[in-house]
Amino acid sequence: MTGSLWCVGVGPGDPELITRKAARLIETADVVAYHRAGHRPSTARAIAADLIPDGVVEEELVYPVTTGEIDHPGGYHGAMAAFYLECAERLGAHLEAGRSVVLLAEGDPLFFGSSMYVHDLLAERFDAHVVPGVTSVSAASAGLSTGLCLARGRAHRAARHPPRHRDGAPPRRHRRRRHHEAGPHLRERARSTRPGGPARARLVRRAGEP
Template identity: 40%
Template sequence: MTQTGTIHGVGLGPGDPDLMSVRAHRLLSGAKHVAFFRKAGRKGQARQIVEGLLPEGVIEFPMEYPVTTEIPLSDPRYNEILSQFYEDVTQHLIRLAQAGDDVVVLCEGDPFFYGSFMHIYERVRKVVPVNVVPAITGMSGAWTATGAPITWGDDVLTVLTGTLPQDTLTDYISRTDSLVVMKIGTNFEKVIAALKSADRYEDAWIVQYATMPKQTVTKLSEMTDDVTPYFSIIVVHGQGRRP
């Protein structure tokens, strides 16, 4: 009887390959199958991170999102389309594992932190063996890039997504000590408005492409770009108790 393979959700860290864990590198070096998410027509950020690190002859399985920003999150079709997409790609991965092959699924940042791999994990964990390799998060790379600690003493850190309603964003921002806002993109103006309403706008920094070659670190109030890249994170540092 063929031994079932394992699906490995491998965190690659914030973007710089040098920040990848030894365990992640070891799995990549011996991979037979590598799967990764990407937008149609793009190479995929996770795939770019491991460029030159995969063994010769590796079988790649690009998982192309059928929808990203074309349909609003509030549209019922959004979840329906993505749910079917995750089901389809998961079944392919399960078939590979049941045939006895291990599969490495590339994950930007940490697999269990706002990552698409979570949707695969929930569908495979009771069917075939699954292993998750944690990693440095994108937000850790972002606040490190600012050159200042994100939390001091008893500071409370809040992590928000820009997809939340503006009133909700404002409420959380006004009550926290330090802050990270992710998933900015098309929500940029809404996030700006919430920061201003909470009187934290002047304290905010925006980091684009943290730890990557195109990294930029800018005081949010001094930003002049019209377009906010997908890989952008807003940071507000805590100012808590210090010895």
């Protein structure tokens, strides 16, 4: 019987933000795989280091390029496509042998994560799953204590006392109004990041890291 692939999000950096499901899968995996740049260790592995069992098979998937020039006939995209195929072959060999493979991803695997490409290459042939993680966007928002999509005025008051149908769902009209009022707020935020606009945008590095 073939093994299962688990693409597991390990969150933005703080090991306490790893989900219990992710922790259980990492602790019981036959193979733990992760991507890393050639010039530094894997961030995803560092986040989950305490959970990786001693002696487990590790598959390091080293990017052929991160910055700078690439010597590949297909350029950057050609090199990356070939690399993802190679990753799928390496992990596919473990799956053929019946091993469970956990592919670690920073944050959430499907939010700009390399594992989504590897997942897509393997999911038709093998049992494949994705375990979501806390994204860097959520960690940055939490780090600033600032909502990403704040509603204003009536919507804010309504949020505290939302009208409810008997089945518990908000009435359709109320849902529409909240959406409408959140729109201008987001446009205002976008304007504030333009040159000459009020300096309200803030850059967050290493959000959610201990």
